[in-house]
Amino acid sequence: GQQVMQIPQYQHVQEGEDFTTYCNSSTTLSNIQWYKQRPGGHPVFLIQLVKSGEVKKQKRLTFQFGEAKKNSSLHITATQTTDVGTYFCAGLPQAGTALIFGKGTTLSVSS
């Protein structure tokens, strides 16, 4: 079936280091959404990417959508302790009607 793979599963960084999580889909996507879930919390929508090759920035976060619309990445520059949590990507397959979530990357940051 259609899958969205996300790597790495876990990442630990020192505060100030950069962090990147990658998302790869087995099928071409119409769009991809990114969510953040803090420990004990619920997923919170961060952003949606729609266009091939699209790049969007939110302060220290940079989101990219691949040219083939099958992969995406989230890059955090100079991590802070407030960035701790699990980051999920969720892709909508072309002609699909439901988002498929990756299993998430859990980020821990030590100061």
Add this chain to the structure above:
Amino acid sequence: KAGVTQTPRYLIKTRGQQVTLSCSPISGHRSVSWYQQTPGQGLQFLFEYFSETQRNKGNFPGRFSGRQFSNSRSEMNVSTLELGDSALYLCASRFGGGAPTDTQYFGPGTRLTVL
């Protein structure tokens, strides 16, 4: 605007019982989706309701069912509970119909433990 609310927040049941979870979407939102979240499987889509009609269904057994009322509130029901049904059940609301290209807002979830 009030966010998505889910009740109850925590629930403990025993195998074989059934359970009903409730979700109230953000005012004005007509779509409600349900997800199961477990450490092993991550977030898995259960079903989506829009205007009282089930529009989409994930790959879960028939023991999992849902419904939506005219005020957009939704309930999901799990019958004949199994140990593997222990999970965080999240609902998410969004405004639109059609494919999910608009923002989903998640509720805090119901933590179900099956003993």
